[in-house]
Amino acid sequence: AEISGWSTEIAPEAINCAAPDTGNMETLHLFATEEQRARWLQPLLAGEIRSAFSMTEPAVASSDARNIQTRIVRDGDHYVINGHKWWTSGANDPRCTILIVMGRTNPEAASHQQQSMVLVPADTPGVHIKRSTGVFGWQDQHGHAEIVYDDVRVPVSNLLGEEGAGFAIAQARLGPGRIHHCMRAIGVAERALALMTDRVSNRIAFGKPLAEQGMVQHAIALSRNEIDQARLLCEKAAWTIDQHGNRAAHGLVSQIKAVAPQMACNVIDRAIQTHGAAGVCDDTPLARMYGWQRAMRIFDGPDEVHLRTIARTEIGRDKGALA
Known part of the structure; x- marks a missing residue:
């Protein structure tokens, strides 16, 4: 279709x-x-x-x-x-x-x-x-x-x-792997936003297209902001891996792994709302997209683990500049 x-x-x-x-x-x-x-x-x-x-x-x-x-x-x-x-x-x-x-x-x-x-x-x-x-x-x-x-x-x-290197190998593997997941999450969010903007341009409610409703415009604007913010963070993490290696990017990888799936869930959820009943059934891909991005908040490290890493990195920064 x-x-x-x-x-x-x-x-x-x-x-x-x-x-x-x-x-x-x-x-x-x-x-x-x-x-x-x-x-x-x-x-x-x-x-x-x-x-x-x-x-x-x-x-x-x-x-x-x-x-x-x-x-x-x-x-x-x-x-x-x-x-x-x-x-x-x-x-x-x-x-x-x-x-x-x-x-x-x-x-x-x-x-x-x-x-x-x-x-x-x-x-x-x-x-x-x-x-x-x-x-x-x-x-x-x-x-x-x-x-x-x-x-x-x-x-x-x-x-x-x-022998005994399994933990280190896992960490080396999961860093770039998490970046790959986040790249795809950004792509899925872009697809959801495209479906949302198409839907609201063609759906009439209360005498005018949904696209003219202020709340719908707000949802679209938030989605664009969140996608682009996540994309820039993902690019920064990937660039840091390329330039300085996995260890240097450790905190950034945790940041994007915590940010990207939540962002994708937010955008897809708004797209589901604009589609109404069509958003929660198999006539659109949105329900399936949401399910996987929600699962992504668990696999390759749940949000809570990455947020702990981010906090520890921030707390451990050199505080000399505050003196």
Whole structure:
């Protein structure tokens, strides 16, 4: 269907911002051995296979990666993996060939050095995909897998980086990944605003187009301001990563991760209001768009974690200028 040139259909990848391959390719580029890159990264770059990142667990608060309980135990020349994961985005895709699994290799080490990451081929015996978890009732692409790892054995050569480096690898992976999510959130908000302006230009209420109603104009103006503010913050965070690396951009990444999904939710919510009943049903993409952006306030770190990071960064700034 078309609304004045705008299709009401929306590609799933424009809503589901999981896009696990982007972060996984960056992880392999940064931390994999040459042999691992040849086996997994090159086919990923060529689009021949897909991948999934298996970190989050249902039994613990995985926003603190130190809580992860999956065990990775060395047995001679192999690691044996036992654990329960979910929200492993992309694992249900029949093209998914490789899983990056995070688990605990040394429970006695310092808290940030207990975790490691291991490459697990998806067809390894003991990898049991149980189901796909929906997002507000929607199934995104191939979904987000719940997986049980039951005595999964892989060669020690499948270790990514070094033992105990899992937490550091996760942080390196999640920074740019969060930027990617925020870029797409800004794009989704732009789409919602375009649908909103089209709707109010063509919908008559109380004797005149909605576009002439002051409250509607206010909603449109707020949406434009919020989108552009988020875009500039996202560009600043991305520029800082390019120029100075992930560590220097840590606070900025938390800022945009807290700002972008909330902004997108605000804009989409206004668009839903202007569409009335059409905004909450499947005749427009708005309900599905809202559901995913609302979920984005949880995945890759909930708002509260990022707000804590922002506050700590601000409190820790040099206060010499105030003297």
